[in-house]
Amino acid sequence: MSEIKDKDFRVLTSVTVRFAGDSGDGMQLTGSQFSDTTAFIGNDLNTLPDYPAEIRAPAGTIYGVSGFQLAFGSDDVNTPGDLPDVLVAMNPAALKKNMKELKRGGVLIVNSDAFDQKNLKLANYDSNPLADDSLSGYELHQVPISSLTANALEGLPLSPKEVSRCKNFFALGLMYWLYDRPLKNTEDWIKDKFSTKQEYVDANTKALQAGYNFGEITEIFTTRYKVEAAKLPKGIYRNISGNEATALGFLAASVKSGLPLFLGSYPITPASEILQYLSTYKSFGVKTVQAEDEIAGVCAAIGAAFAGHLAITNTSGPGLALKTEGIGLAVMTELPLVIIDVQRGGPSTGLPTKTEQADLLQSIYGRNGEAPVCVIAARTPRDCFYMAIEASRIALKYMTPVILLTDGYLANGSEPWRIPHVNELPDISVKFRTDPEKFYPYLRDNNLARPWAIPGTPGLEHRIGGLEKADVYGTVNYDPDNHDKMVKLRTEKVKKIVNDIPDLEIDGDDHGDLLVLGWGSTYGSIKDAVNKARKSGLRLSHAHLRYLNPMPKNTGQVLKNFKTILIPEINLGQLAHLIRSEFLIPVEQLNLVRGLPLKVNDILEKINSLLGGGNGK
């Protein structure tokens, strides 16, 4: 009969799937397993975990729903997808929260066992949506996942609670069957994850297989789907999230610079993982200090920078606010320091687990006095790796603080990554000052960087600090003209970095009616929107800034060649503000501050409205 089924295989170029269930249902795990397997068989993909701020909100409640969306395909995939084609809902709350997003006619798989009075009530359903016709217009599949899992695990030495914990693997198995993916990866993962608890290995594996077989033997699914491998460049790949890529980037920077890595940090969502990853790399001599607060984190890093380490500190918005004064000290003492800000929904505590791009202006202007720092931003999860190295390179070469911006979506989202070899990575080695001859702490080199003379070096004993420094000598100095000079020198130093960064690239013509300009994590959404617009016959270009301060040399030139500039941002127009001020040109804006990545469609609509009837030829 498999051959009958073969007939019913439908080949798709891309699919968007969302898993949704209780915080306790293990949806994040299900999602990441599905992603890893999908990546493994060669699809391109992009993921968006979406979990509540509460740890384990009471079962069955809407605010307790945890979701995981991914898009995968045989072409390149740049976003987790706007609306899902397939929704797996483990209970009524999950259905209620996600239903409005499911594409019309989309596939809906529900755990029918969970639709009892209690759960329906918790989800504020007056009537059972499975009973009434509210779901007509969707391809609804009611699967009694709980009971089927229970049956499958009968006889195993497990409590009912433990049994029910396996139901996400049943759902996963079913999805593997539906999209024709192998079980092996997940089976292996289960094996070493529960290596100490054989009964769990058996149970989860059984549940996984039961789900797969359920698809195989029942007739309720008339079609299966095939998504061919994507044509990715040759190489060894892994699936990587932004936070892990960031951690690996700094580890690489440490190796390539020959400097031990020091992280001064304080846990904060969604940045904590960077600290967590780095604290596992002890065998590289990485030192991670979980400090008493963010101020301590940055100040400890400054101390470590003074002592000659590659010093970094990571945080999210509220933490960046607290580091403000410390960063100013690093500006005055001109020490290399990287601050990673994984942006989240603000202001204040805001939306801790959601994504946003609203710390850009704080990064550039949020310090007392004229306190210039270099600001750069990663645009995809894997780009975090390269920008971490770049941030380190600039900080070390120019003896300056660098702020690296990522965000909650990049941090938790993942995509396949062609792993580079260590020797492909830039060499960023540094030389400490050791010669006492003519040593002046603030005598600058061609890059306006001052020498880095670290404690322990004989004959170079000197003092630095937060008071204004005398040019060249670095002693305390209150002279008006010296201050004016130093203020301007510090600013010029950061401006000079422009000579050391790549030009802004344009995807598309270098002139025309419309340029869509973005920065950071909107890269994928903009790219897809622009491509869709092109498919519909429009002519437009896309440029994406990875360097915000300074901006690439050719930025003004690039903008000048387009009639209209559209800047979509997950804020109220912070890049737009910078562009207007810097280049005195009007810009169109798209600002949706919903704690979520921009939807391709929202951008597309804006593009259409701007290009009106179309400008095809």
Next chain:
Amino acid sequence: MSEIKDKDFRVLTSVTVRFAGDSGDGMQLTGSQFSDTTAFIGNDLNTLPDYPAEIRAPAGTIYGVSGFQLAFGSDDVNTPGDLPDVLVAMNPAALKKNMKELKRGGVLIVNSDAFDQKNLKLANYDSNPLADDSLSGYELHQVPISSLTANALEGLPLSPKEVSRCKNFFALGLMYWLYDRPLKNTEDWIKDKFSTKQEYVDANTKALQAGYNFGEITEIFTTRYKVEAAKLPKGIYRNISGNEATALGFLAASVKSGLPLFLGSYPITPASEILQYLSTYKSFGVKTVQAEDEIAGVCAAIGAAFAGHLAITNTSGPGLALKTEGIGLAVMTELPLVIIDVQRGGPSTGLPTKTEQADLLQSIYGRNGEAPVCVIAARTPRDCFYMAIEASRIALKYMTPVILLTDGYLANGSEPWRIPHVNELPDISVKFRTDPEKFYPYLRDNNLARPWAIPGTPGLEHRIGGLEKADVYGTVNYDPDNHDKMVKLRTEKVKKIVNDIPDLEIDGDDHGDLLVLGWGSTYGSIKDAVNKARKSGLRLSHAHLRYLNPMPKNTGQVLKNFKTILIPEINLGQLAHLIRSEFLIPVEQLNLVRGLPLKVNDILEKINSLLGGGNGK
């Protein structure tokens, strides 16, 4: 002989005097006494104290020199003057540090007793400037002030040290004679200052009179000067500094709003005096909390605002940096809060006792997430009083944080102030919410302000905090569309304040070749420069922003009508940045970051270079 002297009276319309000596010489006291007397006899005036960051640097050293400059005149005086006409130097270091500033041909009075080997060496003089001809070209008067004082006090029961402490009063007396001012004010001041120590009263009074008489009887001064009273508007006047005016402004706001004043503060130069003044007003129920740090200062104030007080917190740049996160909380909880930032030289600890305007962008953009606040700035010492009231009015009416910017020059500088009567001040009374009917913590009024329901009010128990709020209800809410709406509502609210503030006034034509646009403490320098330019036949206008966010409604209109906009700032162009971004117009800049007020002449030169041959007619 006095009539002979009368012949030699020269009448001047304005004079600039600088007193300079050791930190221990009491120059600040001398300067302020001279100012008070000068104000008292009806001159307009403007002062600039300039003291070192050290408390009492070793005697005789250059960095230990403390200075006090004032300009006074019979026309209105808007700045402390660029270069002094008269320099009183109590020792070689004072001469060394200030000589280069004295006007060519200016009057130089030195305490010749102090020019011994030791002091000359400390001031790095190779040869005695009083001996060589390095001071030719100035009207040099060598007065053995120390010994003359000693002689005058002979017989009094004082130690030599105590005697020498009186020499500044001798110098003061001499200056009183030279500029024909009465001794009485200072005599009275001495009486009640040392009421407990009669011998000090006698000594200082004797020294003062001795100085005066010395001028009278010796022939070394061939001319005296008269500066007629200025034609100031009718009224009762006092001489006031910016910090005292700020304190009084908030005291007035407390009285006019009917709310007790709460100040959460942490000492920092040059803002501490505001805390010090307010802590003396206990009889008004003012509560001042000297907290453990700036974070505590702002957070305590937020607590007090929640509890229904007029809550404020004052600081300088580094402290504002620390308050960043707290201000964000006030934005989210939409509580009335005024933050006073007395700007000083930065970045980091920078130049603690010097003035600067470099916290403008931090004030507007320096917070995580989209965290809009209202930002206003005082332009003269007395204006601090009115802007303090205005800041309170806006905060209370719109339930929003307001940042009031002043700076070190305004804070310590002083000028005569026509004291307003309490009934001339705006009424800013507020109504707390008390009715439980239909009470929703985030249901907004026409100004988009939410109700203020304070603990202790029966039936209005509610919870607020830093997590995103549900529109109207104010409960915690993670919904994407709600977040987008609230982010935009908060911004909209601050924008709406524009309907409630005065238009930008223009001094001069409302159109033309050149508009000089300023903000904050550069008011006086710009005003004088513009007037001088006019006297030289140029046509130009001056506008000065007191509201930075939002800017007055007509700002764009005003700018549009001028060919060129010049923005002089004591920073690298922060207002210029805002104007460019907001109005997309190019601007000319003058940026001198020397820790000092802008010199009238620097602005004038820039004006001349811009208006080239002149645009007179």
Next chain:
Amino acid sequence: MANSPEVVAQKYTAKDFTSDQDVRWCPGCGDYSILAQVQRTFPEIIQTNKEKIVWVSGIGCSSRFPYYMNTYGFHGIHGRASIIATGVKVANPDLSVWVATGDGDLLSIGGNHFIHACRKNIDIKVLLFNNRIYGLTKGQYSPTSEKGKVTKTTPFGSVDYPFNPLSLALGSDATFVARSIDRNPKHMQEMIKRVGQHKGFALLEIFQNCNIFNDGAFELLTEKDTKEDHVLVLEHGKPMVFGKNQDKGIKLDGAHPIVVDISNGKYSKDDLWVHDEFSDAPVHAMILAHLDDRVDLPSPIGVFRQYFKETYDEGIRTQINKIIEKKGKGDLEKILFGANTWEVS
């Protein structure tokens, strides 16, 4: 619970203190017990004017507490609960101000505000939910986590020593220092009442189980078969007896505590150290706080120390009143025109 006998008489019932927000802690979390005990005891503590109660918190699972109390509430920012509460209390000393906070919130980022609140004796009541872990951020070690603890941020074990929160409070001269356990409702209710009655800064540390990220941290003190041997229940004026069948006691030689067996006749209750909640110096309580340092000694619960001195908020109020009595209420016109002025006519 609302209508359990002892509270029936009260004006309020537990319900009156229950907000309309659903509680969002993990099932099984020790925080539920704390919320329940507070809601049970408040009708007794708060006889009238519940509108005068304010709950302030920082950030953390524990800091969600105010949302569940139907009183005025302020969910602050991380670490700032005690200083925000200070502002509320100083502004209006008639309010009863309570703080709900966690070991990270109060002792890590909030440590400075905490010790200053102790020192200044600000009249706020602090309930420390000590689960020895960062809950809300998913399981990093905290300043009360034991040395060597393996957590997400210490995969090879932490290398630093934990705070003893009570020792820190005593060293900062807190006027009321007590401890209880989430699994001992009756005792916790007792302690909450004592806190409610104290005038001045009060710290109640509550051992709280985080069953997700640090499950069983207090097992020895809560499990049936071990708790009697590991918990010492402090009672004022009583000798310090503990153990399964009350057979052990704490004896003091000099300032040095030892455990003695009082079952074999060698020692009797009379030889034991008698607890004194009100001893003038913090030393007595300090010895008790440091019993935790040694495995051979039990962990005390109860009131370690209570004493009284002027509170900061009262001090400010009194000073103002005295001045107004002396000089009369301030007159703005007088202040404005007070300095040396001159007239231009």
Next chain:
Amino acid sequence: MANSPEVVAQKYTAKDFTSDQDVRWCPGCGDYSILAQVQRTFPEIIQTNKEKIVWVSGIGCSSRFPYYMNTYGFHGIHGRASIIATGVKVANPDLSVWVATGDGDLLSIGGNHFIHACRKNIDIKVLLFNNRIYGLTKGQYSPTSEKGKVTKTTPFGSVDYPFNPLSLALGSDATFVARSIDRNPKHMQEMIKRVGQHKGFALLEIFQNCNIFNDGAFELLTEKDTKEDHVLVLEHGKPMVFGKNQDKGIKLDGAHPIVVDISNGKYSKDDLWVHDEFSDAPVHAMILAHLDDRVDLPSPIGVFRQYFKETYDEGIRTQINKIIEKKGKGDLEKILFGANTWEVS
């Protein structure tokens, strides 16, 4: 002083530790004495490699200290000295890291970093210049100013109680706690040497006179005619004797210290409390720290407590070395390609 007999033998002289910057404190300031004693004792403490010394400070008059020492120095921001020093020390444990700080810098804004440095036992040596006032900002009260003090910010007297810095340090489990006085150079030199020898976090509180804004704050302890009766010089293993003619002593009943007269035969030295710097619990030292609370008792100077436990910086280093021994030095290529990967060809 450089060539005074006892240092002649050393490699370094005081001069070697004197920078080229002129000292800018007020004439008569107690800070001069502290600088002098440090420069005098360092040749003895620092036998070799003075390039390994780092002085870190915050902001304040006292925090200008590093500029005057010819060693590596970092003048930080207000309150952050001990955490910046932590970063330096953890990065390079071979450095000898010293902190110069004031009562405002360390205990007001810097309080949190201070107690965490104590708790974590970071191997930094902290010299607290306690003048009980904010000097650099011109005379506001500080967390060590006595209650009721009239200053620029407390014109009617302060209403809050001061910290006892030693009590706070002891409550935070600091491993070395000592005190000296600016006017007692010999004793201060002794203490600085002890600090220099300690491995672990060390606090040396120095009573320092600010003759401009808080002159005479420690008069009783420094003036000829009063000091013997008001200062108790602690010496390990010695009974606690003090008084003009060594006629008074401290006796302990229970944990309660009292003053006894040992001149009239009623009591002898043998009845007195014997000082033990190394007592295992902080209690002994705590009693001493709180002598200050009572006017009838003298203020102790000397070493209150010293004990040893692994330092934080050593802990981190050891952990790393152990792991490298076990697994070998990390291989980046391995880490990058380690996770479950697949090949596209």
